[in-house]
Amino acid sequence: MLYPNFIRRKLNLFRSRVPRALMLTLIISCLGGLSAEIHQKPLLAKNQSAKNAWVYAAFPVESFQAYTSGFGYRNSPVDGSWSFHAGIDIAAPLGSYVRNWWSGRVVELSDHTACGTMIKIQSEQWTHVYCHLMGTVGTSPQGRYLIDREGGIILWQGQEIVANTRIARVGMTGRTTGPHLHWGLKYGGQYIDPAPVLTEMIRQQQAYYNK
Numbered sequence: 001m002l003y004p005n006f007i008r009r010k011l012n013l014f015r016s017r018v019p020r021a022l023m024l025t026l027i028i029s030c031l032g033g034l035s036a037e038i039h040q041k042p043l044l045a046k047n048q049s050a051k052n053a054w055v056y057a058a059f060p061v062e063s064f065q066a067y068t069s070g071f072g073y074r075n076s077p078v079d080g081s082w083s084f085h086a087g088i089d090i091a092a093p094l095g096s097y098v099r100n101w102w103s104g105r106v107v108e109l110s111d112h113t114a115c116g117t118m119i120k121i122q123s124e125q126w127t128h129v130y131c132h133l134m135g136t137v138g139t140s141p142q143g144r145y146l147i148d149r150e151g152g153i154i155l156w157q158g159q160e161i162v163a164n165t166r167i168a169r170v171g172m173t174g175r176t177t178g179p180h181l182h183w184g185l186k187y188g189g190q191y192i193d194p195a196p197v198l199t200e201m202i203r204q205q206q207a208y209y210n211k
């Protein structure tokens with residue numbers, strides 16, 4: 001490439017002043033950054049494409065026992081009344097860990113409703129709700145937090161949580177007849193049936209990891 005003379009002189013000066021080792025280090029670090037980017041890009045692309053949307057998502061309980069209640073109208077197991085069940089119930093042993101389904105931000109924590117100790121996480125258009133957890137919610141000058149000392153859990157409102165992180169433990173808080181995770185899912189603010197989403201997630205993961 002042809003440079004005007006004054007630029008060429010500056011380049012030569014630069015070349016002569018910068019020791020070779022330093023130049024090499026600079027080049028390697030640039031290449032390192034580049035390769036990290038190259039490595040991440042396909043992952044992100046797969047992550048975000050509709051085809052593989054949930055490859056990196058996690059099943060919300062670690063120790064699955066059974067689905068005990070589906071999404072929709074049902075007779076409440078607590079008082080028998082005909083009511084809408086806005087999620088699915090997944091039975092798991094008391095104190096077993098709950099995992100974050102999909103990377104997102106903790107947008108709400110509470111412990112005073114029928115849902116018991118509750119975490120709500122927002123992942124773009126998706127909102128995932130976890131009910132009947134162990135632990136309590138407190139407020140400090142730093143903000144609201146969920147604490148479950150025995151489980152080694154502390155979670156802050158506003159915190160970014162990566163998919164598959166242990167966020168809580170299965171408890172008996174709120175209105176429940178046995179230890180289970182009530183898992184609610186909203187898309188664009190509307191409750192939807194989480195079961196087909198989990199089924200599709202498992203299908204995608206099996207296809208992805210078994211190929």
Ligand SMILES: [Zn+2]
Pocket residue numbers: 069085087088089181182183
């Ligand atoms: Zn439920």
